[in-house]
Amino acid sequence: MTSRSLEAVATPALTDSVEYSAEPVARQPDPVPAEGAYPLAIRAASKRWRKDLPLVLDELNLILEPGTTTWVGGRNGVGKTTMLRVAAGLIDPDSGRAEVWGVTARENRARYQQLVSFLPAGDRGLYARLTVRRQLKFWARIAMVAPALLEATVERSIDTFDLRELADRRVDRMSMGQRQRLRIAMTFLTDPEVVLLDEPLTSLDEEGAVLLQAAVAEVLAREGAVLWCSPSGEHLEMEFDARWTIERGRLVAA
Amino acid sequence: MNNTIAAGHAFLAVMRRDLHVFLSYRTRIVSQVLTSVFSITLFYYVSKLVHVEGFGSPQTYFGFVVVGIALVSIMYSCFSIPELVRQELVAGTFDRLLLSPFGAIRSVIAMTLFPLLYSFVLAALTLGMACALYGLKLHWSTVPLSIPAMGLALLAFLPFGLLFAALTVSIKQGAIGTTWVIALISIVGGLYFPISLLPHWVQTAAKMQPFTPATEVLRHLLVNSPQTTSIQAALIRLVVFAAVLLPLSIFALSSAIRLGQRRGTIIEY
Secondary structure (H helix, E strand, O other): OOOHHHHHHOOOHOOOOOOOOOOOOOOOOOOOOOOOOOOOOEEEEEEEEOOOOOOOOOEEEEOOOOOOEEEEEEOOOOOHHHHHHHHHHHOOEEEEEEEEOOEEEOOHHHHHHHHHHEEOOOOOOOOOOOOOOHHHHHHHHHHOOHHHHHHHHHHHHHHHHHOOOHOOEEHOOOOHHHHHHHHHHHHHHHOOOOEEEEOOOOOOOOHHHHHHHHHHHHHHHOOOOOEEEOOOOOOOOOOOOEEEEEEEEEEEEO | OOOHHHHHHHHHHEEEHHHHHHHHHOOOHHHHHHHHHHHHHHHHHHHHOOOOOOOHHHHHHHHHHHHHHHHHHHHHHHOOOOOOHHHHHHOOHHHHHHHOOOOOOHHHHHHHHHHHHHHHHHHHHHHHHHHHHHHOOOOOOOOHHHHHHHHHHHHHHOOOOOHHHHHHHHHHHOOHHHHHHHHHHHOOOOOOOOOHHHOOOHHHHHHHHHHHHHHHHHHHHHOOOOOOOOOOHHHHHHHHHHHHHHHHHHHHHHHHHHHHHHOOHHHHO
Protein backbone atom coordinates (compact mmCIF):
# COMPACT_ATOMS: atom_id res chain seq x y z
CA MET A 1 0.00 0.00 0.00
CA THR A 2 1.33 3.42 -0.83
CA SER A 3 1.90 6.01 1.86
CA ARG A 4 -0.84 8.18 0.35
CA SER A 5 -3.34 5.34 0.69
CA LEU A 6 -2.31 4.83 4.31
CA GLU A 7 -2.94 8.49 5.10
CA ALA A 8 -6.37 8.32 3.58
CA VAL A 9 -7.29 5.12 5.34
CA ALA A 10 -6.11 6.30 8.71
CA THR A 11 -8.46 9.25 8.96
CA PRO A 12 -11.17 8.87 11.61
CA ALA A 13 -14.05 9.76 9.30
CA LEU A 14 -13.33 6.76 7.15
CA THR A 15 -12.37 4.28 9.83
CA ASP A 16 -15.64 4.92 11.63
CA SER A 17 -17.69 3.43 8.87
CA VAL A 18 -15.44 1.25 6.74
CA GLU A 19 -13.91 -2.04 7.53
CA TYR A 20 -10.60 -2.33 5.83
CA SER A 21 -7.66 -4.61 5.84
CA ALA A 22 -4.03 -4.07 5.05
CA GLU A 23 -4.66 -5.52 1.60
CA PRO A 24 -3.37 -3.23 -1.12
CA VAL A 25 -5.86 -1.57 -3.44
CA ALA A 26 -4.70 -3.85 -6.22
CA ARG A 27 -7.62 -3.94 -8.61
CA GLN A 28 -7.63 -0.33 -9.54
CA PRO A 29 -7.97 -0.12 -13.35
CA ASP A 30 -4.62 0.25 -15.03
CA PRO A 31 -3.47 3.80 -15.63
CA VAL A 32 -4.53 4.86 -19.07
CA PRO A 33 -2.02 5.93 -21.72
CA ALA A 34 -2.19 9.67 -22.29
CA GLU A 35 -2.75 9.35 -26.03
CA GLY A 36 -5.89 7.23 -25.67
CA ALA A 37 -9.18 8.89 -26.53
CA TYR A 38 -12.38 7.31 -25.24
CA PRO A 39 -15.98 8.38 -24.87
CA LEU A 40 -15.07 9.11 -21.25
CA ALA A 41 -11.78 8.87 -19.42
CA ILE A 42 -11.25 9.91 -15.82
CA ARG A 43 -7.51 10.07 -15.27
CA ALA A 44 -5.97 10.09 -11.80
CA ALA A 45 -8.75 12.28 -10.44
CA SER A 46 -8.43 13.28 -6.80
CA LYS A 47 -10.88 15.31 -4.77
CA ARG A 48 -10.90 16.29 -1.13
CA TRP A 49 -13.79 18.35 0.23
CA ARG A 50 -11.91 19.79 3.18
CA LYS A 51 -8.34 19.61 4.39
CA ASP A 52 -9.37 17.71 7.51
CA LEU A 53 -11.33 15.10 5.56
CA PRO A 54 -9.95 12.14 3.63
CA LEU A 55 -9.78 12.09 -0.13
CA VAL A 56 -13.14 11.26 -1.68
CA LEU A 57 -11.43 10.37 -4.93
CA ASP A 58 -7.84 9.21 -4.73
CA GLU A 59 -6.19 9.25 -8.16
CA LEU A 60 -9.21 7.43 -9.52
CA ASN A 61 -9.01 6.11 -13.07
CA LEU A 62 -11.96 5.02 -15.15
CA ILE A 63 -12.31 4.39 -18.86
CA LEU A 64 -15.58 3.95 -20.74
CA GLU A 65 -15.07 2.17 -24.03
CA PRO A 66 -17.44 2.86 -26.95
CA GLY A 67 -20.66 0.86 -26.79
CA THR A 68 -20.29 -0.17 -23.15
CA THR A 69 -22.14 0.21 -19.89
CA THR A 70 -20.33 0.51 -16.59
CA TRP A 71 -21.84 0.22 -13.16
CA VAL A 72 -20.20 1.82 -10.13
CA GLY A 73 -21.54 1.08 -6.67
CA GLY A 74 -20.49 1.50 -3.09
CA ARG A 75 -21.89 2.60 0.20
CA ASN A 76 -23.46 6.04 0.71
CA GLY A 77 -20.98 8.92 0.71
CA VAL A 78 -18.19 6.87 -0.81
CA GLY A 79 -17.69 9.24 -3.75
CA LYS A 80 -19.95 7.96 -6.56
CA THR A 81 -21.74 11.27 -7.03
CA THR A 82 -18.48 13.21 -6.74
CA MET A 83 -17.01 11.04 -9.49
CA LEU A 84 -20.06 11.67 -11.69
CA ARG A 85 -19.90 15.42 -11.06
CA VAL A 86 -16.24 15.45 -12.06
CA ALA A 87 -17.07 13.41 -15.16
CA ALA A 88 -19.92 15.76 -16.05
CA GLY A 89 -17.69 18.83 -15.74
CA LEU A 90 -19.76 20.25 -12.90
CA ILE A 91 -16.87 20.37 -10.44
CA ASP A 92 -13.12 20.25 -10.96
CA PRO A 93 -10.96 17.57 -9.40
CA ASP A 94 -8.10 18.85 -7.23
CA SER A 95 -5.79 16.97 -9.56
CA GLY A 96 -6.28 14.71 -12.55
CA ARG A 97 -8.83 15.24 -15.29
CA ALA A 98 -11.97 14.01 -16.99
CA GLU A 99 -11.97 13.82 -20.78
CA VAL A 100 -14.55 13.13 -23.42
CA TRP A 101 -12.85 11.88 -26.54
CA GLY A 102 -9.59 13.37 -25.24
CA VAL A 103 -10.98 16.83 -24.53
CA THR A 104 -11.61 18.31 -21.10
CA ALA A 105 -14.46 20.66 -20.20
CA ARG A 106 -11.95 23.47 -19.62
CA GLU A 107 -10.49 23.05 -23.10
CA ASN A 108 -13.81 23.12 -24.95
CA ARG A 109 -16.72 23.46 -22.57
CA ALA A 110 -19.48 23.81 -25.17
CA ARG A 111 -18.37 20.70 -27.07
CA TYR A 112 -17.95 18.74 -23.85
CA GLN A 113 -21.46 19.59 -22.72
CA GLN A 114 -22.89 18.66 -26.10
CA LEU A 115 -21.45 15.15 -25.77
CA VAL A 116 -22.14 14.46 -22.09
CA SER A 117 -25.47 14.30 -20.30
CA PHE A 118 -25.86 13.90 -16.55
CA LEU A 119 -28.86 12.75 -14.55
CA PRO A 120 -28.25 13.81 -10.94
CA ALA A 121 -29.79 11.84 -8.09
CA GLY A 122 -32.97 13.10 -6.48
CA ASP A 123 -35.88 14.96 -8.00
CA ARG A 124 -34.36 18.41 -8.62
CA GLY A 125 -33.60 20.15 -11.90
CA LEU A 126 -37.17 20.80 -13.04
CA TYR A 127 -39.22 23.98 -13.33
CA ALA A 128 -42.31 23.27 -11.26
CA ARG A 129 -44.59 25.68 -13.14
CA LEU A 130 -43.76 24.49 -16.67
CA THR A 131 -45.49 21.69 -18.51
CA VAL A 132 -43.61 18.62 -19.69
CA ARG A 133 -43.54 19.83 -23.30
CA ARG A 134 -42.39 23.35 -22.38
CA GLN A 135 -39.74 21.88 -20.11
CA LEU A 136 -38.37 19.69 -22.90
CA LYS A 137 -38.48 22.54 -25.41
CA PHE A 138 -36.66 24.81 -23.02
CA TRP A 139 -33.85 22.33 -22.39
CA ALA A 140 -33.58 21.50 -26.08
CA ARG A 141 -33.06 25.19 -26.82
CA ILE A 142 -30.54 25.54 -24.00
CA ALA A 143 -28.77 22.50 -25.47
CA MET A 144 -28.68 24.62 -28.65
CA VAL A 145 -30.53 22.09 -30.79
CA ALA A 146 -30.92 23.54 -34.29
CA PRO A 147 -34.28 25.36 -34.45
CA ALA A 148 -35.38 23.28 -37.45
CA LEU A 149 -34.93 20.05 -35.44
CA LEU A 150 -36.41 21.27 -32.20
CA GLU A 151 -40.04 20.19 -32.56
CA ALA A 152 -39.09 16.74 -33.84
CA THR A 153 -36.55 16.27 -31.03
CA VAL A 154 -39.09 17.14 -28.36
CA GLU A 155 -41.94 15.06 -29.81
CA ARG A 156 -39.67 12.06 -30.25
CA SER A 157 -38.61 12.32 -26.61
CA ILE A 158 -42.25 12.53 -25.51
CA ASP A 159 -42.97 9.33 -27.44
CA THR A 160 -39.82 7.50 -26.39
CA PHE A 161 -40.54 8.01 -22.70
CA ASP A 162 -44.29 7.58 -23.01
CA LEU A 163 -45.03 11.13 -21.84
CA ARG A 164 -47.77 11.91 -24.38
CA GLU A 165 -50.57 11.91 -21.79
CA LEU A 166 -48.52 14.13 -19.49
CA ALA A 167 -47.19 16.46 -22.18
CA ASP A 168 -49.37 19.41 -21.19
CA ARG A 169 -49.33 18.79 -17.48
CA ARG A 170 -47.37 21.02 -15.15
CA VAL A 171 -44.51 19.39 -13.25
CA ASP A 172 -45.83 20.38 -9.82
CA ARG A 173 -48.96 18.35 -10.60
CA MET A 174 -47.07 15.17 -11.41
CA SER A 175 -46.07 12.22 -9.22
CA MET A 176 -42.44 11.60 -8.24
CA GLY A 177 -42.20 8.70 -10.66
CA GLN A 178 -43.59 10.80 -13.52
CA ARG A 179 -41.09 13.55 -12.71
CA GLN A 180 -38.27 11.02 -12.75
CA ARG A 181 -39.40 9.84 -16.17
CA LEU A 182 -39.29 13.46 -17.38
CA ARG A 183 -35.82 13.94 -15.89
CA ILE A 184 -34.65 10.85 -17.74
CA ALA A 185 -36.25 12.12 -20.96
CA MET A 186 -34.32 15.39 -20.49
CA THR A 187 -31.09 13.43 -20.00
CA PHE A 188 -31.47 11.55 -23.28
CA LEU A 189 -33.09 14.45 -25.16
CA THR A 190 -30.20 15.44 -27.42
CA ASP A 191 -28.73 11.99 -28.15
CA PRO A 192 -25.64 12.39 -25.98
CA GLU A 193 -22.61 10.15 -26.53
CA VAL A 194 -21.87 9.78 -22.84
CA VAL A 195 -24.66 9.37 -20.32
CA LEU A 196 -24.00 9.64 -16.59
CA LEU A 197 -26.79 8.27 -14.40
CA ASP A 198 -26.92 8.75 -10.65
CA GLU A 199 -29.48 6.42 -9.08
CA PRO A 200 -31.77 6.59 -12.12
CA LEU A 201 -34.28 4.05 -10.83
CA THR A 202 -35.37 6.27 -7.93
CA SER A 203 -39.20 6.46 -7.87
CA LEU A 204 -39.37 4.77 -11.28
CA ASP A 205 -41.97 2.07 -11.93
CA GLU A 206 -41.26 -1.08 -13.93
CA GLU A 207 -42.50 0.46 -17.16
CA GLY A 208 -40.23 3.45 -16.64
CA ALA A 209 -37.27 1.18 -15.95
CA VAL A 210 -37.90 -0.66 -19.23
CA LEU A 211 -38.00 2.64 -21.12
CA LEU A 212 -34.74 3.65 -19.46
CA GLN A 213 -33.10 0.40 -20.49
CA ALA A 214 -34.25 0.92 -24.07
CA ALA A 215 -32.76 4.44 -24.05
CA VAL A 216 -29.48 3.05 -22.74
CA ALA A 217 -29.50 0.45 -25.52
CA GLU A 218 -29.87 3.26 -28.08
CA VAL A 219 -26.81 5.03 -26.69
CA LEU A 220 -24.82 1.82 -26.97
CA ALA A 221 -26.06 1.24 -30.51
CA ARG A 222 -24.51 4.53 -31.60
CA GLU A 223 -21.22 3.58 -29.88
CA GLY A 224 -21.80 5.84 -26.91
CA ALA A 225 -21.15 4.88 -23.31
CA VAL A 226 -23.18 4.83 -20.12
CA LEU A 227 -21.94 5.18 -16.56
CA TRP A 228 -24.54 4.08 -14.01
CA CYS A 229 -24.08 4.69 -10.30
CA SER A 230 -26.20 3.34 -7.47
CA PRO A 231 -25.43 2.11 -3.97
CA SER A 232 -26.37 -1.44 -4.78
CA GLY A 233 -26.71 -3.37 -8.03
CA GLU A 234 -29.00 -6.05 -6.70
CA HIS A 235 -32.17 -4.69 -8.29
CA LEU A 236 -30.67 -4.25 -11.71
CA GLU A 237 -31.53 -6.66 -14.44
CA MET A 238 -29.24 -4.91 -16.86
CA GLU A 239 -26.12 -6.46 -18.24
CA PHE A 240 -23.11 -4.27 -17.51
CA ASP A 241 -19.80 -4.58 -19.29
CA ALA A 242 -17.94 -3.62 -16.15
CA ARG A 243 -18.86 -3.43 -12.48
CA TRP A 244 -16.87 -1.51 -9.91
CA THR A 245 -17.28 -0.25 -6.42
CA ILE A 246 -15.49 2.72 -4.90
CA GLU A 247 -13.38 2.00 -1.85
CA ARG A 248 -11.13 4.55 -0.26
CA GLY A 249 -11.42 6.80 -3.28
CA ARG A 250 -10.48 4.17 -5.83
CA LEU A 251 -12.30 1.69 -8.00
CA VAL A 252 -12.32 -1.96 -7.05
CA ALA A 253 -13.86 -4.66 -9.24
CA ALA A 254 -17.26 -5.66 -7.92
CA MET B 1 -23.58 31.14 -37.81
CA ASN B 2 -25.75 28.19 -36.78
CA ASN B 3 -24.40 28.47 -33.24
CA THR B 4 -25.26 32.16 -33.16
CA ILE B 5 -28.83 31.44 -34.25
CA ALA B 6 -29.14 28.62 -31.70
CA ALA B 7 -27.73 30.93 -28.99
CA GLY B 8 -30.28 33.59 -29.96
CA HIS B 9 -33.05 30.99 -29.64
CA ALA B 10 -31.66 29.97 -26.25
CA PHE B 11 -31.77 33.59 -25.04
CA LEU B 12 -35.39 33.84 -26.19
CA ALA B 13 -36.18 30.47 -24.61
CA VAL B 14 -35.10 31.76 -21.19
CA MET B 15 -37.30 34.82 -21.66
CA ARG B 16 -40.24 32.67 -22.81
CA ARG B 17 -39.77 30.34 -19.84
CA ASP B 18 -39.90 33.29 -17.45
CA LEU B 19 -43.00 34.61 -19.18
CA HIS B 20 -44.76 31.22 -18.82
CA VAL B 21 -43.80 30.99 -15.15
CA PHE B 22 -44.97 34.58 -14.59
CA LEU B 23 -48.31 33.94 -16.30
CA SER B 24 -48.85 30.80 -14.23
CA TYR B 25 -49.26 33.11 -11.21
CA ARG B 26 -52.44 34.81 -12.36
CA THR B 27 -52.78 37.47 -9.69
CA ARG B 28 -49.19 38.69 -9.78
CA ILE B 29 -49.66 41.36 -12.45
CA VAL B 30 -52.84 42.63 -10.80
CA SER B 31 -51.09 43.08 -7.45
CA GLN B 32 -48.14 44.86 -9.07
CA VAL B 33 -50.36 47.25 -11.03
CA LEU B 34 -52.32 47.98 -7.84
CA THR B 35 -49.04 48.72 -6.01
CA SER B 36 -48.21 51.29 -8.70
CA VAL B 37 -51.68 52.83 -8.47
CA PHE B 38 -51.36 53.16 -4.67
CA SER B 39 -47.88 54.69 -4.98
CA ILE B 40 -48.89 57.35 -7.50
CA THR B 41 -52.07 58.09 -5.56
CA LEU B 42 -50.06 58.56 -2.38
CA PHE B 43 -47.59 60.94 -4.03
CA TYR B 44 -50.34 62.79 -5.88
CA TYR B 45 -51.87 63.83 -2.57
CA VAL B 46 -48.47 64.42 -0.95
CA SER B 47 -47.63 66.78 -3.84
CA LYS B 48 -50.90 68.68 -3.23
CA LEU B 49 -50.33 68.82 0.50
CA VAL B 50 -46.73 69.98 0.62
CA HIS B 51 -45.40 73.03 -1.12
CA VAL B 52 -41.93 72.02 -2.22
CA GLU B 53 -39.34 74.70 -2.71
CA GLY B 54 -37.82 74.54 -6.17
CA PHE B 55 -40.96 73.22 -7.82
CA GLY B 56 -43.30 75.73 -9.40
CA SER B 57 -46.46 73.78 -8.66
CA PRO B 58 -47.69 70.57 -7.01
CA GLN B 59 -48.10 69.12 -10.52
CA THR B 60 -44.40 69.73 -11.25
CA TYR B 61 -43.36 67.76 -8.16
CA PHE B 62 -45.88 65.03 -9.03
CA GLY B 63 -44.30 64.64 -12.49
CA PHE B 64 -40.86 64.56 -10.86
CA VAL B 65 -41.77 61.81 -8.42
CA VAL B 66 -43.79 59.65 -10.86
CA VAL B 67 -40.70 59.24 -13.05
CA GLY B 68 -38.84 58.25 -9.88
CA ILE B 69 -41.48 55.63 -9.03
CA ALA B 70 -41.27 54.23 -12.58
CA LEU B 71 -37.50 53.96 -12.25
CA VAL B 72 -37.77 52.21 -8.90
CA SER B 73 -39.58 49.29 -10.57
CA ILE B 74 -36.73 49.03 -13.07
CA MET B 75 -34.19 49.16 -10.28
CA TYR B 76 -36.05 46.40 -8.43
CA SER B 77 -35.94 44.19 -11.53
CA CYS B 78 -32.16 44.63 -11.77
CA PHE B 79 -31.75 43.66 -8.16
CA SER B 80 -34.11 40.67 -8.55
CA ILE B 81 -31.46 38.81 -10.57
CA PRO B 82 -29.59 37.42 -7.53
CA GLU B 83 -32.87 36.08 -6.15
CA LEU B 84 -33.60 34.41 -9.50
CA VAL B 85 -30.16 32.80 -9.43
CA ARG B 86 -30.82 31.66 -5.88
CA GLN B 87 -34.08 30.01 -7.02
CA GLU B 88 -32.21 28.20 -9.80
CA LEU B 89 -29.60 26.99 -7.29
CA VAL B 90 -32.26 25.68 -4.93
CA ALA B 91 -34.26 24.02 -7.71
CA GLY B 92 -31.14 22.31 -9.08
CA THR B 93 -31.69 23.91 -12.47
CA PHE B 94 -28.56 26.03 -12.16
CA ASP B 95 -26.47 22.84 -12.42
CA ARG B 96 -28.30 21.94 -15.61
CA LEU B 97 -27.75 25.41 -17.07
CA LEU B 98 -24.09 25.15 -16.17
CA LEU B 99 -23.85 21.74 -17.86
CA SER B 100 -25.57 22.92 -21.03
CA PRO B 101 -23.82 24.07 -24.20
CA PHE B 102 -25.47 27.48 -23.67
CA GLY B 103 -23.72 27.74 -20.30
CA ALA B 104 -24.38 29.45 -16.99
CA ILE B 105 -23.05 32.94 -17.81
CA ARG B 106 -25.24 33.41 -20.86
CA SER B 107 -28.15 31.85 -18.98
CA VAL B 108 -27.85 34.35 -16.12
CA ILE B 109 -27.64 37.24 -18.58
CA ALA B 110 -30.67 35.83 -20.41
CA MET B 111 -32.51 35.62 -17.07
CA THR B 112 -32.36 39.41 -16.87
CA LEU B 113 -34.32 39.90 -20.10
CA PHE B 114 -37.83 39.16 -18.89
CA PRO B 115 -37.65 41.08 -15.58
CA LEU B 116 -36.16 44.11 -17.34
CA LEU B 117 -38.70 44.08 -20.14
CA TYR B 118 -41.51 43.54 -17.68
CA SER B 119 -40.33 46.41 -15.48
CA PHE B 120 -40.12 48.56 -18.60
CA VAL B 121 -43.79 47.76 -19.32
CA LEU B 122 -44.70 48.38 -15.68
CA ALA B 123 -42.89 51.75 -15.78
CA ALA B 124 -44.85 52.70 -18.92
CA LEU B 125 -48.10 51.61 -17.22
CA THR B 126 -47.25 53.71 -14.16
CA LEU B 127 -46.73 56.79 -16.32
CA GLY B 128 -49.90 56.00 -18.28
CA MET B 129 -51.97 55.64 -15.12
CA ALA B 130 -50.53 58.90 -13.73
CA CYS B 131 -51.65 60.61 -16.94
CA ALA B 132 -55.09 58.98 -16.96
CA LEU B 133 -55.90 59.23 -13.24
CA TYR B 134 -54.13 62.41 -12.10
CA GLY B 135 -53.54 64.46 -15.22
CA LEU B 136 -49.76 64.08 -15.49
CA LYS B 137 -48.56 65.96 -18.56
CA LEU B 138 -45.86 64.15 -20.50
CA HIS B 139 -43.51 66.08 -22.77
CA TRP B 140 -44.59 64.17 -25.85
CA SER B 141 -42.05 65.64 -28.27
CA THR B 142 -39.17 63.99 -26.36
CA VAL B 143 -40.97 60.89 -25.01
CA PRO B 144 -39.77 58.67 -27.94
CA LEU B 145 -36.15 59.57 -27.06
CA SER B 146 -36.70 58.15 -23.59
CA ILE B 147 -36.82 54.60 -25.05
CA PRO B 148 -33.16 54.47 -26.22
CA ALA B 149 -32.17 56.44 -23.11
CA MET B 150 -33.92 53.79 -20.99
CA GLY B 151 -32.07 51.05 -22.92
CA LEU B 152 -28.76 52.74 -22.11
CA ALA B 153 -29.81 53.15 -18.48
CA LEU B 154 -30.64 49.43 -18.28
CA LEU B 155 -27.16 48.56 -19.58
CA ALA B 156 -25.70 50.77 -16.86
CA PHE B 157 -27.96 49.27 -14.14
CA LEU B 158 -27.58 45.63 -15.18
CA PRO B 159 -24.03 45.18 -13.81
CA PHE B 160 -25.33 45.78 -10.30
CA GLY B 161 -27.67 42.80 -10.65
CA LEU B 162 -24.92 40.65 -12.14
CA LEU B 163 -22.48 41.59 -9.37
CA PHE B 164 -25.02 40.58 -6.75
CA ALA B 165 -25.70 37.38 -8.74
CA ALA B 166 -21.97 36.60 -8.52
CA LEU B 167 -22.22 37.13 -4.77
CA THR B 168 -25.22 34.78 -4.64
CA VAL B 169 -23.28 32.06 -6.48
CA SER B 170 -20.50 32.46 -3.91
CA ILE B 171 -22.40 32.78 -0.65
CA LYS B 172 -25.74 31.20 -1.64
CA GLN B 173 -27.96 33.99 -0.38
CA GLY B 174 -30.27 35.86 -2.71
CA ALA B 175 -31.40 39.02 -1.01
CA ILE B 176 -28.20 39.84 0.80
CA GLY B 177 -27.81 43.60 0.89
CA THR B 178 -30.09 44.28 -2.08
CA THR B 179 -32.87 45.84 -0.01
CA TRP B 180 -30.65 48.42 1.63
CA VAL B 181 -28.82 49.08 -1.64
CA ILE B 182 -32.17 49.86 -3.29
CA ALA B 183 -33.12 52.12 -0.36
CA LEU B 184 -29.76 53.88 -0.54
CA ILE B 185 -29.95 54.38 -4.29
CA SER B 186 -33.53 55.67 -3.96
CA ILE B 187 -32.13 58.41 -1.72
CA VAL B 188 -28.86 59.29 -3.45
CA GLY B 189 -30.30 58.72 -6.93
CA GLY B 190 -32.84 61.46 -6.37
CA LEU B 191 -35.83 59.24 -7.11
CA TYR B 192 -38.25 60.90 -4.67
CA PHE B 193 -36.67 64.32 -4.07
CA PRO B 194 -33.91 66.42 -5.62
CA ILE B 195 -30.41 65.51 -4.49
CA SER B 196 -29.72 69.22 -3.97
CA LEU B 197 -31.59 68.81 -0.66
CA LEU B 198 -28.97 66.32 0.56
CA PRO B 199 -25.73 67.18 2.40
CA HIS B 200 -22.89 68.11 0.08
CA TRP B 201 -20.87 64.92 0.63
CA VAL B 202 -23.92 62.78 -0.21
CA GLN B 203 -24.35 64.76 -3.41
CA THR B 204 -20.78 63.81 -4.31
CA ALA B 205 -21.58 60.15 -3.57
CA ALA B 206 -24.64 60.44 -5.79
CA LYS B 207 -22.38 61.05 -8.78
CA MET B 208 -20.61 57.71 -8.24
CA GLN B 209 -23.46 55.59 -9.59
CA PRO B 210 -25.52 55.59 -12.81
CA PHE B 211 -28.98 55.97 -11.27
CA THR B 212 -28.65 59.74 -10.76
CA PRO B 213 -27.79 60.64 -14.38
CA ALA B 214 -30.38 58.12 -15.67
CA THR B 215 -33.07 59.70 -13.50
CA GLU B 216 -32.12 63.20 -14.65
CA VAL B 217 -32.11 62.27 -18.34
CA LEU B 218 -35.43 60.44 -18.17
CA ARG B 219 -37.10 63.19 -16.17
CA HIS B 220 -35.99 65.71 -18.73
CA LEU B 221 -37.21 63.59 -21.66
CA LEU B 222 -40.51 62.50 -20.07
CA VAL B 223 -41.75 65.53 -18.10
CA ASN B 224 -39.31 68.25 -19.22
CA SER B 225 -37.69 68.69 -15.80
CA PRO B 226 -34.87 71.22 -15.83
CA GLN B 227 -31.38 69.70 -16.11
CA THR B 228 -28.77 70.37 -13.43
CA THR B 229 -26.10 69.12 -15.86
CA SER B 230 -26.19 68.83 -19.64
CA ILE B 231 -28.04 65.88 -21.10
CA GLN B 232 -24.98 64.97 -23.16
CA ALA B 233 -22.80 64.80 -20.05
CA ALA B 234 -25.37 62.59 -18.29
CA LEU B 235 -25.58 60.25 -21.30
CA ILE B 236 -21.77 60.03 -21.50
CA ARG B 237 -21.68 59.10 -17.83
CA LEU B 238 -24.21 56.31 -18.48
CA VAL B 239 -22.13 55.03 -21.42
CA VAL B 240 -18.99 55.00 -19.28
CA PHE B 241 -20.76 53.21 -16.42
CA ALA B 242 -22.10 50.55 -18.83
CA ALA B 243 -18.78 50.14 -20.68
CA VAL B 244 -16.77 49.73 -17.50
CA LEU B 245 -19.18 47.87 -15.23
CA LEU B 246 -20.74 45.41 -17.67
CA PRO B 247 -17.54 43.50 -18.57
CA LEU B 248 -16.44 43.76 -14.94
CA SER B 249 -19.67 42.23 -13.65
CA ILE B 250 -19.61 39.43 -16.24
CA PHE B 251 -16.02 38.71 -15.23
CA ALA B 252 -17.06 38.64 -11.55
CA LEU B 253 -19.92 36.22 -12.30
CA SER B 254 -17.67 34.00 -14.40
CA SER B 255 -15.01 33.99 -11.66
CA ALA B 256 -17.58 33.12 -8.99
CA ILE B 257 -18.78 30.15 -11.03
CA ARG B 258 -15.25 28.95 -11.82
CA LEU B 259 -14.26 29.27 -8.16
CA GLY B 260 -17.39 27.31 -7.18
CA GLN B 261 -16.46 24.57 -9.63
CA ARG B 262 -12.88 24.39 -8.35
CA ARG B 263 -13.92 24.31 -4.70
CA GLY B 264 -16.95 22.13 -5.40
CA THR B 265 -19.31 24.63 -3.75
CA ILE B 266 -21.21 25.21 -6.99
CA ILE B 267 -23.42 22.25 -6.03
CA GLU B 268 -24.39 23.86 -2.71
CA TYR B 269 -27.48 25.99 -2.22
